[in-house]
Amino acid sequence: MEAKRREFWFIVGSQDLYGQQVLDIVDGRAREMAEELTKVLPYPLVYKVTARTNQEITETIREANFSDACVGIITWCHTFSPSKMWINGLASLQKPYCHLATQYNREIPNEEIDMDFMNLNQAAHGDREHGFLAARLRLPRKVIAGYWKDAPVQKRVADWMKAAVGVAVSREMKVMRFGDNMRDVAVTEGDKVEVQIQLGWQVNTWAVGDLVKEMEAVTEAEINALVKEYESRYEIATDNMDSIRYQAREEIAMKKMMDREGCRAFSNTFQDLYGMEQLPGLASQHLMSQGYGYGAEGDWKVSAMTAILKAMGEGGNGASGFMEDYTYHLVEGSEYSLGAHMLEVCPSLAADKPRIETHHLGIGMNRKDPARLVFEGKSGPGIVVSLIDMGGRLRLIVQDIECVKPIMPMPNLPVARVMWRAMPDLTTGVECWITAGGAHHTVLSYDVSAEQMRDWARMMEIEFVHITKDTTPEKLEEELFLKDLAWKLK
Ligand code: MN
Secondary structure, three states: OHHHHOEEEEEEEOOHHHOHHHHHHHHHHHHHHHHHHHHHOOOOEEEEEEEOOHHHHHHHHHHHHHOOOEEEEEEEOOOOOOHHHHHHHHHOOOOOEEEEEOOOOOOOOOOOOOHHHHHHOOHHHHHHHHHHHHHHOOOOOEEEEOOOOOHHHHHHHHHHHHHHHHHHHHHOOEEEEEOOOOOOOOOOOOOHHHHHHHHOOEEEEEOHHHHHHHHHOOOHHHHHHHHHHHHHHOEEOOOOHHHHHHHHHHHHHHHHHHHHHOOOEEEOOOOOOOOOOOOOOHHHHHHHHOOOEEEOOOOHHHHHHHHHHHHHOHHHOOOEEEEEEEEEEEEOOEEEEEEEOOOOOOHHHEOOOOEEEEOOOOOOOOOOOOEEEEOEEOOEEEEEEEEEEOOOOEEEEEEEEEEEOOOOOOOOOOOOEEEEEEOOOHHHHHHHHHHHOOOOEEEEEOOOOHHHHHHHHHHHOOEEEEEOOOOOHHHHHHHHHHHHHHHHHO
16 A cells, blocks of 8 residues: 555766766666666655756755655765755755665676776765765765665665655654543653654544444444454454454444544543443454554554554554563563553464454453454564653664563463563663663564664654663663753754
């Protein structure tokens, strides 16, 4: 879905000095490169221009700013391109920017090389001049160096494109809040005006009563169709079809309301289910599997981040979901976190086919047992992500994790669960996370990388903290202290 309406623009730097013959060669090669790269990248790379003048560059960047389809620009200098020609254009750039420092040819041809060859193939020279200006302008940008036909280079460009799509999705983000923040909880709060200025998010509330009215209007035929879909995707492990049908009713109503308003994320709270029989469980889970973001207890920040990471993942809806750190296994040698939620864990994290079960839910005002998907999370490397409001700025915290198949079956746990070890080890990882102020709610992702989140944070111009296998609490404290000073100066 994302791939159909998104594209990136390839802008190649040059100048008039070389004569038309050289410019024609550059033009032909740039077109070839964009076409070849489009075959392997997740989004089209559209060759726009081999730019020779300030006016051409300024016009192209102005066009990029106003194009709905253009998500970002990728620049490269086949020849030398004097960077004063780029100042007016780049100073007005409002889209993500990647500098691909590559070269058309892989090898220096021993026999063929002469001064004509050198003048045509001087990216080593031109890309340095180009890079200086972006540094001088303090532009947020991604620099990727390497041969354009090499798979690892293409993979890095692809990953950056997905992060840039995360920027576009962020700027379009609308979050539907059903009910307010859970009473007295701090970390899920935030400045919605600041978030809209910085990240583009429109975060607004709709009455639970309006949702109940929408639920009442859902037809039996609509419910039958959705239950059929549940049956095709999940194993039905309950006789309580009424509960499954009730969740379908909730899902259909929430989806209708969100689609009508153009929202791709929502939050709700068990403290406000006024007029509803059950907290949406299966309903929220199945909505997440379709790419909608979700945050419980009114957590609209994690909800929007879930939708953004999903859009950044494989195929525009990757294995990312709302998560909560619940409890620890602190046995020496096998220390793990157990993550879950009351109900709402996205089935994109599941190792196997999820089961639909119904169980009593004590918390909140559930008059009936809500249906939910129960499964174990996949094993493998991943990240957890938390966006917090530091008062005056936003901080994005990312921690590397290693997920494992849960080490015990936990047959009486009635919810989906994921087990992992945070880097650098469980207890040091917890110390770092708590020192940085990370929330109990996170987005857990198997296919968005920490580098992509760093790119995203840079493009959104917010603080980024990464807890890795090499992080120590001492180094982290110092980093946070220095960042605090830097962000106060901004
Ligand atoms: Mn929670």
